[in-house]
Amino acid sequence: MSVLCEETAVTARLLPDDAASGRLRDLAAHQQVFGAPAPAGALTSTAIVAMVEAAGLTGRGGAGFPMARKLKAVAAGGSPVVVANGAEGEPASSKDKVLLSLVPHLVLDGLQLACRAVGATEAYVYVHEGPLVAMMSSIISTRAALGIDPVTPKLVSAPARFISGQESAVVSRLDGGPALPMAVPPPVYLKGVHKSPTLVQNVETLAHLALLVRRGSGWFRSAGTEAEPGTMLCSVTGAVAHKGVVETPVGTSISAVLERAGGVDGDLQAVLVGGYHGAWLPGSAALDLPLSLAGLRPHGATPGAGVVVALSTRTCGLVETARVVDYLAAQSARQCGPCLNGLPAMAETLGRLARRDRTPGLVERVHQLAGLVERRGACHHPDGTVRFVRSALTVFAAEVDRHLAGGCTATDRAAVLPTPRTRGGAS
Amino acid sequence: MNQTLAVNWIACDGRGLCAELLPERITPDEWGFPVVDGHPMGPDLLPDARRAVAACPTLALRLAATGR
Secondary structure (H helix, E strand, O other): OOOOOHHHHHHOOOOOOOHHHOOOOOHHHHHHHHOOOOOOOOOOHHHHHHHHHHHOOEOOOOOOOEHHHHHHHHHOOOOOEEEEEOOOOOOOOOHHHHHHHHOHHHHHHHHHHHHHHHOOOEEEEEEEOOHHHHHHHHHHHHHHHHOOOOOOOEEEEEOOOOOOOOHHHHHHHHOOOOOOOOOOOOOOOOOOHHHOOEEEEEHHHHHHHHHHHHHOHHHHHOOEOOOOEOEEEEEEEEOEOOOEEEEEEOOOEHHHHHHHOOOEOOOEEEEEEOHHHOEEEEHHHHOOOEOOHHHHHHHOOOOOOOEEEEEEOOOOHHHHHHHHHHHHHHOOOOOOHHHHHHHHHHHHHHHHHHOOOOOOOHHHHHHHHHHHHOOOOOOOHHHHHHHHHHHHHHHOHHHHHHHHOOOOOOOOOOOOOOOOOOOOOOO | OOEEEEEOOOOOOOOOHHHHHOOOOEEEOOOOOEEEOOOOEOOOOHHHHHHHHHHOOOOOEEEEOOOO
16 A cells, blocks of 8 residues: 655654555554653643644645644634544545554544644544544544543544535534535634534644654654645555555655655656646656645645646546546535536536547637636635646647547556546535 | 625525626626626625625625625
């Protein structure tokens, strides 16, 4: 599952050395490696927030929001709620599943610290339906029986859909509703689960929190960049020798990340960073770019939740994009008109381009639809989809022209980007 | 104070009344959902804007001081 090489020993903080074995690190082993967590009351809320601020830890769920700011905002309200969000909806992402499967105690330690930081007495662990539910349930019970955690979290699961991990969808689900995004405002840090201020943090962010409180903010900053410190988990897939999760310092070049996954299998055509709401980058330009917000922003991309997909010259980027947009259209919550109507229309038009339909105006139609759905939804599903589509039309422009002339360069028709057949929204 | 129109996209059904009452700022898209011109509303348009907000059968339209 995970890919490890010599370098891993230096950079891996969260993932164990034997990650490739897929073996769970149980509580005894966990405490042997990291020591027992600080006893309740040993650290004040202010001290934890100050450490997080000094460390510069940002959210690892995709948005990269500074954790200290979220902690302060939630702590300022009454009866806050904390959620460990492990519902990664990106089909190309597996880092949260891997993290929870290997080092769940790190995440649960972090959840306790987050509760202490904001003064919460109510906490949740939120995961997709599947094998993690039983596993996490048993681990939470074990810790409760041993009296390790001042706040015993409740486990809640949601169907594995693209958008079920979106913050307001998480809150809706925890309030007993469907795991679908809700209208904003107010933001969940002001008014979330049963209208209380709610801290929703990705499970990887909480694992980093558990370590930085044990080891200090200086230690945390000893990896990564000045502006974006620490390490990050990356799900590397596509045309690489060893698909899986690697942990690298933030700001590691994309070429080094691909090397960590065994290197590119074939000639690199393009790289998708940030997942299906992310952006394609041309292979030649992508290799030297650092996987960080600062490094990717000038290229219209972000690291998102650490998804990196290599596409070789064997595969048609347009066909891959069309299939993913079809998947994304099906994953719409079907709550907002422009998304409900616009994404299927966009998928249909891209599908015609992919099938080498030579009707004039198809590319213009995709751009028109992109303009019609952008910023016209309750969540970022349409916006993220538009970013993905526009980057594809830019990076695969030559391939689009070839298709419009009836050709295609691909030699291998096998699907590279995963598009699971799950139901979308409320329908 | 400048005011702009904001749509609650989950509530909006695309009935189109707002576009009829405030064609200067709202046009229906190809599916009937409002495309809102984001420019701030001058005092001349505010009465019609308020009428459009009040007329929305799903209460999906509101006037906001800033942002969308």
